[in-house]
Amino acid sequence: MPRDAIPFERTSSVTDVRKIFLIAAEGFKTEYYYLNALNERYGRVCRLLPFKRPPEEASHSAPNKVLEQLKREASKLNLKKEDSCWLVVDRDSWGQLLTKAINECKTLKYNSIVSAPCFEVWLLFYFKKLDELSEDEKSKLILNEYVTTRETYIEKLLTSFMKEIRLGQYKANKELPEFFFVPNNIQKAINEAHNIEKMEILNNGSYEFPTLIGSQIYKMLSQFFQENLIGEHTL
Template sequence: MSRGKSTNNLKRSSENKNPRGDLLIVVEGEQTEYNYFDSLKRELKLSTIKIKVVSANGGDPLEIVNTAYDLYRQKQYDQVFCIFDDDNKPEKYKQALSTAKGYNFESVTSIPCFEFWFLLHYCYTTSPFSSYDELRPNLESEMRKEGILRQGENYNKSDKLLYQKLKPNQEKAINHAIKLEQNHPNENGCTKPSTKVHILIDKLQKQKNFE
């Protein structure tokens, strides 16, 4: 599908304080991020917003943004959020950030991976993890301390109950993410480590409170 169409009609309501109308969230795969945001959607039960969570079937960051654009052309969503990490593909990642900005979509990024957001539920850290494989042992250790994982049990990316397990520490994670942004500004979306997941969650929670 051609993407040469003018993007003027994409300059919609993403700059509003809170979302309204139809909201599209596009994630990389069908497991971790999809299950997390689908669970969040089900929990909030927002009456003023229709949220659609879609998987880009494992595409790289740029493919996630392009998938979001294709879906946007089919239905004029009021806001579009693209969930992706750097995936050890820095050029694709930077292209995705630029392309999403051009479409007026919001990039909800995490570096090095989405699981960094999970780690912030248990501890504040500025360790510059280079990959998911480097971060995972830290996450597993913290989850064992909390009793989320048994000794010898490994983190499972496809666990459909992850959101529910993490929820009790959500405010802690948000505070840790805010503190991280204050100490290590992430204006260009490329700071390591970093996450912007809390920004989307905060917007949706404010909308729930507004209702």
């Protein structure tokens, strides 16, 4: 089955690529565009390697299905011990399917990344801290219902924040403005996501992933930036 992935060579003309992060994301396009853009800008010695699912599998977004695709892609590559595999999924309403996929990742020594309720909450952290939002806004974030036929509450909120600084409208499955790839802006999101998770862990001894509001994307990007010597990393 042919795949649509970033062309990869472990050796570049500038330096040797020491690590790759092979990534299977639930989102068919948005996450792929975002991670691909990060890699193009910063992937010098450590590279992100997301891949698009084949069109006939685009609707197979359940965590176990995405994990199957990740395992299949990993088997095609000559991964080294310093490389890693990452499952990037949304909390959604997957229930036990999500828990089982995360447990299998542990067995396989893969990394699991969960965003709640969806990937776009990570982009909100570029603009706001969670405690800056009203309780009504938080409740609507958790539900993330459609407010128009094509736009969820989080997408609408993102658009409002983006328009405040003249970035236009947020459009799912489209490439993002350069604002989202500025290291200081990414670091702001990393700090907020990390702080939220720290509080969750303190309040829940069995915590594994965000179930209400949060994103573990920060874990992957912190490692990626640290390997590539980009920005400041205190995690």
